[in-house]
Structures are given as structure tokens and as C-alpha cells.
Amino acid sequence: MTANDRAKIRSAFRDTAPDLLAYFERRLTDREEAADLLGQTMLTAWRRVDKLPADPERQRMWLFVIAANTLSNHRRTWQHRLDLADRLREHLATTAPAPAAGEAHAVRDAVLRLRDAQRELVMLIHWDGFTIVEAAEILGLNASTARSRYAAAKDALRRALVEASAG
Amino acid sequence: MPSSLDDLLASSTPATTPRTAELDRELAVVVSAAEVAATAPSRRRKRIAIVSLATIGILGAGAAAGATGLLPTPWFDDPAARTTQTSPDGKTCDLAFSAKGLHDPAHPVNEATRAETIAAADAFLKGFDFSTIEQYKGDTMRAELARRLSAHLAQQGLPPEAVSVAAMASCLGSDQ
Numbered sequence: 001m002t003a004n005d006r007a008k009i010r011s012a013f014r015d016t017a018p019d020l021l022a023y024f025e026r027r028l029t030d031r032e033e034a035a036d037l038l039g040q041t042m043l044t045a046w047r048r049v050d051k052l053p054a055d056p057e058r059q060r061m062w063l064f065v066i067a068a069n070t071l072s073n074h075r076r077t078w079q080h081r082l083d084l085a086d087r088l089r090e091h092l093a094t095t096a097p098a099p100a101a102g103e104a105h106a107v108r109d110a111v112l113r114l115r116d117a118q119r120e121l122v123m124l125i126h127w128d129g130f131t132i133v134e135a136a137e138i139l140g141l142n143a144s145t146a147r148s149r150y151a152a153a154k155d156a157l158r159r160a161l162v163e164a165s166a167g
Numbered sequence: 168m169p170s171s172l173d174d175l176l177a178s179s180t181p182a183t184t185p186r187t188a189e190l191d192r193e194l195a196v197v198v199s200a201a202e203v204a205a206t207a208p209s210r211r212r213k214r215i216a217i218v219s220l221a222t223i224g225i226l227g228a229g230a231a232a233g234a235t236g237l238l239p240t241p242w243f244d245d246p247a248a249r250t251t252q253t254s255p256d257g258k259t260c261d262l263a264f265s266a267k268g269l270h271d272p273a274h275p276v277n278e279a280t281r282a283e284t285i286a287a288a289d290a291f292l293k294g295f296d297f298s299t300i301e302q303y304k305g306d307t308m309r310a311e312l313a314r315r316l317s318a319h320l321a322q323q324g325l326p327p328e329a330v331s332v333a334a335m336a337s338c339l340g341s342d343q
Contacts, residue, residue: 046205107179126176
């Protein structure tokens with residue numbers, strides 16, 4: 001690992017860490033777990049630092065792919081708490097985000113009821129701000145599959161929201 | 168539906184922890200700790216403690232051990248601040264800092280003032296953004312951090328000589 005590698009990955013973490021934390025927070029019921037997954041993502045990234053892209057935007061995408069894999073692994077297996085994330089975990093435990101408004105709550109429920117493959121795509125695009133192509137890359141999909149899956153997800157959401165407002 | 172689906176979806180984004188200076192500091196701690204954890208070699212890391220008067224010693228592993236020896240340092244597990252630094256000989260060092268009371272006969276201070284000064288120094292260390300001095304290496308970094316702490320305490324009307332800053336460097340690759 002060269003000094004240049006170290007400088008590049010530190011810079012990538014500094015630029016991306018807040019968005020990575022938010023990504024985990026939006027997907028975990030226990031917000032404090034977000035701190036552990038952020039730490040785990042960074043550990044994995046350090047161990048693969050030789051694969052870190054040179055371009056800052058590609059670095060961001062690279063980190064989000066690692067984050068998505070970390071989240072996927074987390075959902076399959078029990079994870080140890082990481083000492084390195086202790087302080088951040090405490091910070092999250094004492095800092096409550098604003099609660100959702102009623103309508104936002106209903107829409108969020110509809111998103112969460114989507115099928116797994118559709119739900120993550122919608123979250124990445126509408127909650128995390130990625131384009132369809134970027135979301136496809138994070139999920140390991142080709143762009144055309146992502147587009148058709150996204151269109152189906154929006155159809156399902158429209159139906160769910162119409163039913164909710166009618167009921 | 169009164170709003171477009173895109174608008175509704177945007178408004179449904181779950182709130183996350185507000186972006187504050189405190190959050191940024193905690194994230195910086197995770198970044199530093201991950202670097203240390205990920206790059207630690209399998210062999211035992213060497214912990215070296217340095218205690219100095221109102222200053223912070225960030226020295227190469229050999230120089231630090233030679234100057235002060237190894238000290239019992241329970242505070243290392245809960246320091247006020249941590250960061251990483253590359254030593255002059257290229258080793259990665261995990262640095263930890265805590266404020267401790269100092270009884271300097273040349274500068275007598277009453278206990279209440281000393282306690283207030285320690286608390287202020289501790290808060291300064293906890294909130295210190297090490298990225299603002301990362302360009303300084305070795306003793307130059309030490310001098311700059313000491314200068315900023317002294318200035319901060321003096322600005323609050325507190326005596327810098329009432330505290331010492333204990334620093335520990337845990338460096339990778341030490342063969343001592």
C-alpha cells in the first residue's frame with residue numbers, strides 16, 4: 001500500500017462518509033447499527049485499497065458497492081459490534097432525526113412493502129439520489145434490467161397509494 | 168394524488184442524523200480507527216506513552232521509548248481524542264490524547280481553576296479537528312497543537328500551565 005493510496009482513500013472516506021452513514025440509517029431499524037456497518041465498510045475498503053479507482057466520482061460508487069455488500073451480508077449474518085464505531089454509535093443514539101409527516105409515512109410504508117428487488121432500486125434513486133444507471137451498478141444489475149424493474153416498482157407504488165387513499 | 172409520485176417519494180425519505188460539526192468529528196474518528204484496524208500487522212503493536220508539560224509529544228517510536236520508557240496508561244482506552252499520524256520513519260501511529268492536571272510549583276493554581284482548565288482542555292481535545300494540522304509532521308505537529316491549546320485556554324482566561332496533555336503513540340512496525 002503506497003502513501004498515495006492512503007491519501008486517496010482517506011480523502012474518499014472524508015467526502016463520502018456522511019452519505020454512507022445516511023444510506024445505512026435509511027435501511028436499518030436500529031440506527032446505531034449504521035455506525036457498525038459504516039465501520040465495516042471502511043475496513044473492507046482499506047483491505048481492497050489497491051482496487052480504489054482514481055476518479056473521485058468512481059471512488060464514491062466503489063464505496064457504495066462495498067456498502068451494499070456489507071448491508072447484504074449484515075442481513076444474512078449476525079455481526080460483531082466494532083470498537084472503532086463506539087463513539088459514532090453513541091452519537092447516533094443521542095441524536096434523533098425529525099419524525100416523518102403522515103403522508104410521507106404512508107408513502108414510505110408503500111416503498112417498504114415493495115418486493116425486495118424493486119424496493120432497493122427505489123430507495124437508491126429516490127432516497128439516496130442515485131441515477132438508475134448508478135443504482136444498477138450498486139446492485140450489480142445491467143441498466144436495462146434496472147429500468148424495467150424501476151418502471152414496475154413505480155406502477156406498484158401508484159396502485160398501492162391509490163388503494164390507500166381510496167381505503 | 169395531489170403531488171407527483173416522484174415528489175411523494177422524495178418526501179418519504181427517512182430523516183437521518185443531522186449533519187453537524189460533532190457528527191463530522193465522530194465520522195473522522197471512525198475513518199482514523201478503521202485505518203489503524205485495517206492496516207495493523209499481526210504482530211503485537213507497541214504502545215508508547217509520552218507525558219509532557221502542556222504539550223504533546225508525537226515522536227518516532229524509538230525516540231519516544233528512549234525518552235520516557237513505557238508508562239502505565241489506563242486512559243489510553245478512553246482518551247479525549249484520537250488520530251493517526253505517519254512517523255518520520257514511515258510507520259503508521261495511532262495517537263491518543265488526554266488532558267491531565269499539572270502541579271507546577273513555578274505556576275501555582277488553585278484546585279477549582281485547575282479543574283476548570285482541565286475540563287476546558289479536555290473539551291478542546293474532544294472537539295479538535297486533526298485534519299486542520301495533518302500537514303504538520305512529527306514535532307512540528309506537536310508544536311502546532313500545543314500552540315492552539317495554549318491560545319484556546321488563554322483566550323478563556325485559563326492558565327495553560329495548569330494542565331499537561333498526555334499523549335500515547337501506538338506505532339505499527341516497531342521492532343523494539
